[in-house]
Amino acid sequence: MTAAALVLAASITACGDDSDGGSGGGAKTLTYWASNQGASIDFDKQTLQPELDKFEQQTGIKVNFEVVPWSDLLNRLLAAATSGQGPDVVNIGNTWSASLQATGAFVPFDDATLGAVGGKDRFVPAALAAAGAPGQPPAAVPLYSLAYALYYNKKLFADAGVTAPPTTWEELVTVGKKLTKDGQWGLAVEGANPSENAHHAFAFGQQWGGEWFDASGKPTFDTPQNVAAVKRYIDFMAVDKVVNPSNAEYAQNQSVSDFANGKAAMLLWQAAGNAFKAQGMAADAYGVAPVPFPATAPAGGKKVNSMVAGINIAVFKHTKDKDAALQFVKFMTSDAEQVQLNKTYGSLPSVTTVASDAAFQAEEQKVLASVLATSAAPLPQVAEESKFETLVGTAMKELFADAASGKPVTEQAVKEKLSNAQQQMGS
Amino acid sequence: MVTTTTAPEEARPSAPGKPRRRRPSRLPRSKLPYLLLLPAILLELLVHVIPMVVGVWMSVLELTQFQIRDWSEAPFAGLDNYRATLDVNGPVGRELLHSFWVTVLYTTFSVGLSWLFGLFAGVFLQRPFPGRSLLRTLFLTPYALPVYAAVITWTFIYQRDTGLLNELLTVTGLTDERPFWLIGGNSFWALLVVSVWKSWPFAFLCIMAGLQNVPTEMYEAAAIDGAGFWRRLKDVTLPMLRPVNQVLVLVLFLWTFNDFNTPFVLFGGSAPEQADLISIHIYRSSFITWNFGQGSAMSVALLLFLLLVTAVYLLVTNRRREHA
Numbered sequence: 001m002t003a004a005a006l007v008l009a010a011s012i013t014a015c016g017d018d019s020d021g022g023s024g025g026g027a028k029t030l031t032y033w034a035s036n037q038g039a040s041i042d043f044d045k046q047t048l049q050p051e052l053d054k055f056e057q058q059t060g061i062k063v064n065f066e067v068v069p070w071s072d073l074l075n076r077l078l079a080a081a082t083s084g085q086g087p088d089v090v091n092i093g094n095t096w097s098a099s100l101q102a103t104g105a106f107v108p109f110d111d112a113t114l115g116a117v118g119g120k121d122r123f124v125p126a127a128l129a130a131a132g133a134p135g136q137p138p139a140a141v142p143l144y145s146l147a148y149a150l151y152y153n154k155k156l157f158a159d160a161g162v163t164a165p166p167t168t169w170e171e172l173v174t175v176g177k178k179l180t181k182d183g184q185w186g187l188a189v190e191g192a193n194p195s196e197n198a199h200h201a202f203a204f205g206q207q208w209g210g211e212w213f214d215a216s217g218k219p220t221f222d223t224p225q226n227v228a229a230v231k232r233y234i235d236f237m238a239v240d241k242v243v244n245p246s247n248a249e250y251a252q253n254q255s256v257s258d259f260a261n262g263k264a265a266m267l268l269w270q271a272a273g274n275a276f277k278a279q280g281m282a283a284d285a286y287g288v289a290p291v292p293f294p295a296t297a298p299a300g301g302k303k304v305n306s307m308v309a310g311i312n313i314a315v316f317k318h319t320k321d322k323d324a325a326l327q328f329v330k331f332m333t334s335d336a337e338q339v340q341l342n343k344t345y346g347s348l349p350s351v352t353t354v355a356s357d358a359a360f361q362a363e364e365q366k367v368l369a370s371v372l373a374t375s376a377a378p379l380p381q382v383a384e385e386s387k388f389e390t391l392v393g394t395a396m397k398e399l400f401a402d403a404a405s406g407k408p409v410t411e412q413a414v415k416e417k418l419s420n421a422q423q424q425m426g427s
Numbered sequence: 428m429v430t431t432t433t434a435p436e437e438a439r440p441s442a443p444g445k446p447r448r449r450r451p452s453r454l455p456r457s458k459l460p461y462l463l464l465l466p467a468i469l470l471e472l473l474v475h476v477i478p479m480v481v482g483v484w485m486s487v488l489e490l491t492q493f494q495i496r497d498w499s500e501a502p503f504a505g506l507d508n509y510r511a512t513l514d515v516n517g518p519v520g521r522e523l524l525h526s527f528w529v530t531v532l533y534t535t536f537s538v539g540l541s542w543l544f545g546l547f548a549g550v551f552l553q554r555p556f557p558g559r560s561l562l563r564t565l566f567l568t569p570y571a572l573p574v575y576a577a578v579i580t581w582t583f584i585y586q587r588d589t590g591l592l593n594e595l596l597t598v599t600g601l602t603d604e605r606p607f608w609l610i611g612g613n614s615f616w617a618l619l620v621v622s623v624w625k626s627w628p629f630a631f632l633c634i635m636a637g638l639q640n641v642p643t644e645m646y647e648a649a650a651i652d653g654a655g656f657w658r659r660l661k662d663v664t665l666p667m668l669r670p671v672n673q674v675l676v677l678v679l680f681l682w683t684f685n686d687f688n689t690p691f692v693l694f695g696g697s698a699p700e701q702a703d704l705i706s707i708h709i710y711r712s713s714f715i716t717w718n719f720g721q722g723s724a725m726s727v728a729l730l731l732f733l734l735l736v737t738a739v740y741l742l743v744t745n746r747r748r749e750h751a
Contacts, residue, residue, distance in 0.1 A: 394697040401610040423518035
């Protein structure tokens with residue numbers, strides 16, 4: 001009942017949007033939902049407005065836009081897909097690409113459509129691979145690119161006599177133990193955030209030779225490789241004790257605050273520089289390194305240390321002016337806008353042409369770019385991806401809760417949680 | 428609710444000629460009441476009945492993101508969603524049953540405690556004394572606060588490292604270890620405290636209103652007969668409050684059983700398993716995992732359960748009143 005009421009309510013509100021979404025007789029108008037990329041919604045509004053004004057000057061197309069918080073974006077997109085009403089152009093988290101593609105609500109970017117926005121070769125291949133299921137035309141094109149990196153506090157490292165960031169998990173544990181003392185912890189994790197947990201489950205899984213879905217798209221959550229991978233991540237708290245047990249309840253980016261305030265010496269995060277700045281941490285106070293690997297690769301382990309993270313831009317099929325919508329996508333992925341917007345947000349351009357721009361030569365951006373180019377893989381591009389994030393991420397949240405309360409987290413316990421998550425996929 | 432409002436009216440009319448006089452004037456105007464009710468009925472249809480029917484329709488479809496744009500393409504699933512939902516040996520049914528028991532326990536405690544607090548606060552504030560209206564206002568504050576703002580404040584209070592509760596516990600020396608409140612076993616009790624805090628003022632308000640109708644002579648008579656506080660509560664206050672309590676407990680039960688805001692704001696979309704209330708569970712089953720058919724089947728099952736409980740409750744309480 002709740003579901004039906006919500007969908008209905010959403011479609012009613014979406015109907016209301018229609019009046020400004022439709023293109024009137026003279027001036028063309030588009031509606032755009034932007035995702036929240038900066039420190040606040042207001043920051044994003046101030047960032048995007050001048051760019052959209054530029055677009056209007058160039059093309060005469062007015063863009064009404066709204067910055068939608070991440071907590072609402074997926075539900076709002078679903079409501080728009082259900083009702084066939086709503087915005088023309090939207091930002092989507094790239095992990096949702098295949099799930100949303102399955103709704104059939106988005107304009108597929110086949111070769112002709114890609115041609116209209118500058119051609120397939122313009123885009124960073126790894127980023128474009130995370131825009132839809134393999135073998136189908138992408139449901140979106142990449143807009144901002146991100147990757148995970150290991151952030152470390154330079155001063156805390158120096159104080160503890162550590163000279164270089166760890167490159168293996170074994171080193172990370174050794175260093176972490178040195179740094180865990182007097183209310184300060186080696187590593188911070190966002191233990192109660194299912195999405196963060198699932199992203200790590202993916203990268204660790206790759207390193208341990210695991211796959212979360214087999215070739216036919218069936219879930220394979222509880223394989224020994226995945227169990228070992230998840231256990232490695234939970235063990236930072238449960239066994240190595242380099243993570244503050246309190247992190248088991250973190251879901252509002254408290255781990256970022258802990259790192260920025262010197263309560264934790266290391267953090268695994270995507271493009272965190274801007275968030276640190278917003279918390280008052282100077283850019284020279286932290287270093288950035290690629291996410292570590294196991295010292296000896298387990299059988300079948302892959303050289304992957306991040307998902308291809310990022311934001312894609314998509315066009316709803318129900319748009320009344322597809323040409324104008326594609327013109328807008330072309331504008332947002334143009335060289336000038338890619339430099340301007342990615343520089344502001346601390347992310348990386350999704351087009352190859354501006355990679356060497358001076359805006360992306362800082363240490364953080366160089367590390368992220370090299371990870372994206374060499375050792376990042378897209379999350380499984382299957383329609384059930386969002387289920388995977390929720391179920392596996394929640395299972396890990398429960399494992400962290402056990403670890404925090406001192407319960408031993410055995411291989412058996414991890415396997416049980418993952419099996420349970422897998423069973424719920426089947427329905 | 429209907430029974431409590433109509434019963435006294437039926438009992439009251441004493442003028443014998445009245446009903447007869449009304450009858451002739453009713454015929455020509457017979458359509459007017461329907462006309463006056465029409466806007467309400469239309470809105471009721473739009474806001475309640477149509478979404479409910481749509482929900483029932485969804486529950487017999489295999490509706491996932493593949494068909495969400497065009498429901499006519501969704502394969503008819505018949506009772507498959509219900510079978511998966513209610514099969515307590517299957518993974519989906521097992522989780523739902525767990526969530527159901529958590530919710531039953533939560534509702535029982537929450538309604539019971541809210542009612543008790545409301546009753547005692549109402550009784551103690553029955554007689555005028557200096558500061559009474561101030562206390563009344565203070566007690567009603569949680570009910571007046573916007574739910575989201577209030578519950579977010581509770582999440583801050585419950586933080587393990589920085590929360591006020593653990594600060595209090597450690598300063599007073601009650602515990603050395605800082606317990607978790609938002610994850611693990613304590614999360615159930617944390618949720619319960621917020622729920623009682625949020626809903627007891629409503630019980631207080633209703634009982635306070637009900638107590639206005641208890642004639643003071645009855646207390647005076649009871650006092651002359653030598654009845655103490657408990658005796659007066661048991662034999663005067665509670666029987667006089669019966670109609671109020673009947674509705675109050677039912678409303679509190681329905682609100683608490685369906686409560687979505689409190690757990691959602693406190694825990695986010697994925698509640699700890701010890702505090703996995705059924706509303707959040709259904710939300711997760713339909714919106715986060717995009718299985719709308721199954722989520723609707725769970726919702727319909729929940730609706731039927733609540734209807735059944737409500738019907739039995741009204742039947743039992745009404746019968747008891749007739750016997751009394």
